[in-house]
Structure formats: C-alpha cells, structure tokens
Amino acid sequence: MVIQIPFGFVSLLLVAEAAKVHQTLIIDTIYPYPTSVKPIISANYSFPGPLIEAYENDTLIIRVINRLLVPSIIHWHGMHQIGTPGMDGAVGITQCAIPPQSKMIYKFKAEPAGTTWYHGHVLEQYTDGLYGPLIIRRRNELNGRHYDSERILMVSDWYNNCAHTHLLRWYLSPHNSNGYEPSPDAIVVNGKFTQSLFIPLSGSSRVRFRIINTAAFSMYTVSIDGLPLHVIELDQTDTLSYTVSSFNISVAQRVSFYISLNEIDLHYTASGGSATSSLFIRFQAVLSMYPVDIVNYIPPYELPRYPYPTFFNPLYLAILSLDSTNAPPTYRASQPTPTLQNTVTPLDTNLLAARPLHHNDDGIPTATHYLSVVIALASDKDGIKRSYLNNVTYSSDANYMHVRPDPTQGITSDEYAPLLHQMAIKPDSLGISPPRIEAGSPLPTIQSDGQGHYLVPYQAVVDLYLSNTDVDSHPFHLHGFNFWIIATSDYPEAEYLYYDNYVQRDVVSVPGSGWAKVRFVANNPGAWLFHCHIEWHMSGGMALAFIVSPQQLLTQGYTIPKNQKNLCQALREFNAENETNN
Ligand SMILES: [Cu+2]
Numbered sequence: 028m029v030i031q032i033p034f035g036f037v038s039l040l041l042v043a044e045a046a047k048v049h050q051t052l053i054i055d056t057i058y059p060y061p062t063s064v065k066p067i068i069s070a071n072y073s074f075p076g077p078l079i080e081a082y083e084n085d086t087l088i089i090r091v092i093n094r095l096l097v098p099s100i101i102h103w104h105g106m107h108q109i110g111t112p113g114m115d116g117a118v119g120i121t122q123c124a125i126p127p128q129s130k131m132i133y134k135f136k137a138e139p140a141g142t143t144w145y146h147g148h149v150l151e152q153y154t155d156g157l158y159g160p161l162i163i164r165r166r167n168e169l170n171g172r173h174y175d176s177e178r179i180l181m182v183s184d185w186y187n188n189c190a191h192t193h194l195l196r197w198y199l200s201p202h203n204s205n206g207y208e209p210s211p212d213a214i215v216v217n218g219k220f221t222q223s224l225f226i227p228l229s230g231s232s233r234v235r236f237r238i239i240n241t242a243a244f245s246m247y248t249v250s251i252d253g254l255p256l257h258v259i260e261l262d263q264t265d266t267l268s269y270t271v272s273s274f275n276i277s278v279a280q281r282v283s284f285y286i287s288l289n290e291i292d293l294h295y296t297a298s299g300g301s302a303t304s305s306l307f308i309r310f311q312a313v314l315s316m317y318p319v320d321i322v323n324y325i326p327p328y329e330l331p332r333y334p335y336p337t338f339f340n341p342l343y344l345a346i347l348s349l350d351s352t353n354a355p356p357t358y359r360a361s362q363p364t365p366t367l368q369n370t371v372t373p374l375d376t377n378l379l380a381a382r383p384l385h386h387n388d389d390g391i392p393t394a395t396h397y398l399s400v401v402i403a404l405a406s407d408k409d410g411i412k413r414s415y416l417n418n419v420t421y422s423s424d425a426n427y428m429h430v431r432p433d434p435t436q437g438i439t440s441d442e443y444a445p446l447l448h449q450m451a452i453k454p455d456s457l458g459i460s461p462p463r464i465e466a467g468s469p470l471p472t473i474q475s476d477g478q479g480h481y482l483v484p485y486q487a488v489v490d491l492y493l494s495n496t497d498v499d500s501h502p503f504h505l506h507g508f509n510f511w512i513i514a515t516s517d518y519p520e521a522e523y524l525y526y527d528n529y530v531q532r533d534v535v536s537v538p539g540s541g542w543a544k545v546r547f548v549a550n551n552p553g554a555w556l557f558h559c560h561i562e563w564h565m566s567g568g569m570a571l572a573f574i575v576s577p578q579q580l581l582t583q584g585y586t587i588p589k590n591q592k593n594l595c596q597a598l599r600e601f602n603a604e605n606e607t608n609n
Contacts (some may be wrong), residue, residue, distance in 0.1 A: 106136075170235075254288075258274065270370050375536075396470055
C-alpha cells in the first residue's frame with residue numbers, strides 16, 4: 028500500500044477554521060499474508076492502520092474499540108496533549124488499558140504539526156502491527172514550495188513470531204542470559220516485503236517522502252539511488268533544506284525529505300546502455316545494532332517451520348517508478364552507488380546539522396534544573412537481562428512489567444490507578460522530594476522516589492544528561508513534550524556550533540557507550556513516560572516517568588473523568604473474570 032495524499036482535497040481545506048476530525052479505530056487481528064500464520068494486530072483490519080490527518084489545532088476525536096482477547100491501547104506519538112494529560116494513551120501512566128470489548132474516545136488538539144504516527148503501547152502490540160501514520164498539516168506549509176506530491180513510508184521490523192507471548196517471554200527469561208534482543212525476520216515498508224513495494228511517481232517530479240521508523244528494534248540507513256535527499260523535517264520540526272546522500276533513522280524517529288527528478292544522476296539513467304525507468308529506494312538495516320551476526324543466525328526460539336532456514340535480509344528495496352509502469356530498475360541492486368554531487372553524509376543519527384526552519388529570536392530558555400540518567404543493561408538474580416535507568420528497572424502492574432513488590436507508600440504500580448490519577452488523588456503524598464543541589468551540577472537536581480518516578484516543577488527547564496553504559500545506541504522518546512537536542516557524543520561540537528538554535532525532536536538516539544544532552548520545558552502538568560523506544564528494552568524496564576507538578580494539574584482543573592474510572596473498573600472486572608477462568 029502506498030499512501031497518497033489527495034492534494035486537491037487539502038487545498039480546499041486551506042480556508043477552513045479549526046475543525047473536528049472524527050475517526051474510529053477498531054483493534055482486531057488479521058492475517059494479511061496467506062503464507063503467514065502470524066496474526067497481525069491491526070487498526071481497522073489494515074496493516075499498517077489507516078492514515079489519520081488533520082490540520083494544526085484541529086480537534087481529533089478518535090474512538091478506539093478493542094476487539095482483541097486481551098487489553099489494548101493506542102498512543103498518539105508526538106502529540107503534546109497540552110491540557111489533555113489523560114489522552115496520551117500510555118497504559119499505567121495516563122490511563123488504564125482498554126479491556127476487550129470496551130472502547131475509549133480520545134479527544135485532543137492536533138498539535139504540533141508534522142509527521143508522526145499512532146501505535147499500541149501495551150503488550151508489545153505495535154511490534155505485531157498495531158500502528159499507522161498520523162499527519163498534522165500546517166495551514167501554511169513553508170517547505171511546501173519544494174514538492175508537489177508526497178508519499179508516506181513506514182519502515183518496520185517483521186517478526187514471524189508473536190511479540191508478547193513468544194518473543195518477549197524468551198527475551199526476559201534465564202534462557203536468554205546474554206540479553207539478545209529477538210532477531211527480526213524481515214523488513215517491511217508499508218506492510219510489504221522487499222521488492223514488492225512500487226511507488227509510481229504519477230507524473231510528479233518533486234516529491235516529499237515522510238519516512239517513519241515504526242520498528243521494534245532496527246535502525247535503518249535510507250537512500251534513493253542517484254538522487255540527493257533534501258531533508259526538510261526531523262520528527263515534527265521543519266528544517267531548512269539539508270542535502271544528504273543518505274541518513275540514519277532510529278526507532279520512532281521521522282524524517283521528511285524531498286527529491287527533484289531533475290537532479291537525477293546520469294550514471295543511473297544511462298545504466299546498461301538503456302535508460303532505467305525506475306530506481307531503488309534502499310532501507311539498509313544498521314547491522315551493528317544486532318547482538319548477533321544476524322544474516323547467518325537462527326534464533327533459539329525459532330520453530331523449525333520450513334524445510335530450509337530463512338535468514339534476515341538487511342537490505343530492503345522499494346521501487347520508485349519514474350514512468351509509473353512499475354518496471355524494475357535495469358541495473359542491479361548490487362551495483363555500487365555513484366557518489367552524488369553536492370551532498371553530505373551526516374555525522375550522526377540525529378541529524379543535528381539540519382537547521383530549524385524557524386529561528387526563535389528569543390533563543391532557547393536557560394536550564395533551571397538538571398537530571399542525569401544512566402542507561403544500563405544487567406542480569407538480575409534470576410539470570411534475566413533487564414534494563415535500568417539510574418539503577419532502577421521500571422516495574423508496573425499495569426504494563427505487565429511486575430518485577431518487585433508494590434511500595435506501601437507514595438506512588439504505587441496499581442493496575443487500576445494510573446500515575447495521572449494518583450497525582451490527582453494524593454498530590455501531596457507522592458513520596459518524591461523537591462529538586463535539590465547535588466554534586467555534579469550547579470542547578471537543582473530533579474529527585475525520584477527510587478521507583479523511576481521523577482517529580483518536575485511546573486515550568487522547570489530541565490537539562491537531561493543521558494549517559495549510556497551499553498555499547499548499543501538507544502532511541503529515547505519523551506511523551507508530552509519535545510526537547511532540544513543540544514549535543515551527543517557523536518557530535519559534541521553541536522552544542523557550540525548551534526548555540527541557541529538547537530533542533531527539537533521527540534526521539535533522541537543516544538550513542539552506544541556515549542551520551543546525549545537534551546532540554547525540555549515542563550509546561551504541561553501530568554504524568555509523562557520517558558523510555559527507550561526499542562520495544563524489548565522498554566518492556567525490560569528501560570523507562571521512567573516524569574510527574575510534572577500535581578499542584579498545577581489540580582490548579583488547571585483536572586479531575587479524574589467518570590469514564591476513566593469506569594474504564595479502570597471494566598479492566599478490573601475483565602481481569603477478575605479471566606483469573607476465575609484460568
Ligand atoms: Cu534501548
């Protein structure tokens with residue numbers, strides 16, 4: 028499926044005022060491939076799920092209906108949810124999971140504009156297919172002059188086995204004492220396997236591609252043979268055109284670029300003496316991410332299902348058809364890519380050299396608070412490799428991540444009392460100290476309860492220093508905010524080169540054995556998850572929650588809505604019934 032945007036429709040809407048955009052998402056399993064026995068968890072019986080689009084500041088009203096046999100949820104990645112902290116869709120943090128045969132209506136402002144996605148956020152359901160594109164348009168798209176049509180490409184890991192019942196069970200077991208992440212079996216783009224996705228240009232010569240990494244684990248290097256890529260958006264931040272030959276995209280990150288066919292390299296069009304009418308779009312999995320030699324590896328949990336082993340192919344090829352005939356390229360994919368003129372190869376995964384389109388004349392606010400977060404993986408007493416942030420592995424009944432007894436005081440991991448509700452119920456007894464001066468920073472340091480809950484004052488400007496003791500990179504995502512990426516160990520000069528004009532993203536790839544420094548403004552009271560977006564690490568406890576000002580939350584009039592109490596009660600009843608049945 029190539030998702031094409033009807034442009035006539037869009038221009039008609041340009042004059043409209045902020046509107047209400049209604050959508051229903053039914054979560055249910057499907058079997059999209061006759062040869063695959065794996066059930067895909069889908070939104071609206073489609074994989075990926077349907078495109079949801081709106082204009083900036085529209086109100087999205089999305090009815091999510093769970094038809095699975097287990098609880099489910101949808102998270103609206105990158106939406107700031109200002110004033111709607113209960114609509115983030117993070118189980119145990121902002122709400123209870125939606126039990127089977129129940130529904131929830133999400134209502135929130137489409138903000139900020141840009142390329143993003145929605146996805147499952149419990150029981151590793153997005154790894155099994157529960158995701159789709161979410162595009163928030165600006166009424167005045169300044170970069171819009173560069174292109175006349177656009178395509179959305181969602182690149183993802185494909186696993187032959189079910190994520191929660193099979194892969195996670197193995198991942199967090201003593202049988203996997205090395206902590207090897209489950210190995211993806213293939214790459215899919217828009218739900219299609221390699222060399223089966225055709226993208227006809229349909230007469231368009233200047234095309235914007237919105238690339239969304241919806242993988243559970245993999246990072247990819249993206250390029251198009253013979254064409255420079257002009258990057259114009261990182262996550263939901265517009266950038267000045269930044270021309271590269273290829274770029275990396277880590278899990279949950281988004282990159283938009285445009286291409287212009289008049290820049291095509293003649294080495295390709297003249298290939299084999301006859302003009303090729305199509306080009307390969309390449310998604311090359313970054314092999315250093317994998318704990319094993321993945322192209323020659325059969326995981327121990329793999330069932331001998333086929334008469335011959337199938338190995339992971341790290342190079343995905345989509346076919347960009349210039350004349351819309353969908354004929355394959357006349358050159359071989361193995362042919363070396365000619366060096367493109369006037370392009371660069373970025374130094375870092377986060378593309379910090381891309382400059383924001385909108386320069387804020389006031390600069391970036393000065394930090395008022397500090398928090399250092401040490402990322403680690405280590406074996407517990409049972410020989411299970413778990414993930415730790417500041418020596419704490421996140422434990423939550425609600426997220427099926429129960430690894431230690433519930434604390435008797437302060438914040439509990441009660442499955443029926445998400446953090447947001449606890450903030451409203453006991454704002455003064457959450458058991459977390461206010462910030463205080465500590466060694467390591469002249470700024471007051473954000474404190475936690477020792478259980479991964481960090482109390483942040485309203486309007487604090489927080490410098491997060493992420494220090495990675497693991498050899499692999501980790502893509503960290505912050506709910507409810509974006510952050511300025513000040514620098515990383517892959518590009519430390521960025522702090523000085525781009526002083527006061529850092530780029531904002533909502534996922535930062537923290538380099539292996541390195542660090543990243545980011546800054547955010549805690550202007551949105553609520554409970555916000557901060558976690559590695561690699562599904563296996565997240566479920567292994569690589570998460571923490573920012574508790575942003577319970578007092579301000581109440582001052583702004585937050586009370587736990589009745590329908591949210593009902594949802595928690597419905598989950599309680601579902602669980603009770605299930606326990607009786609088992
Ligand atoms: Cu990670």
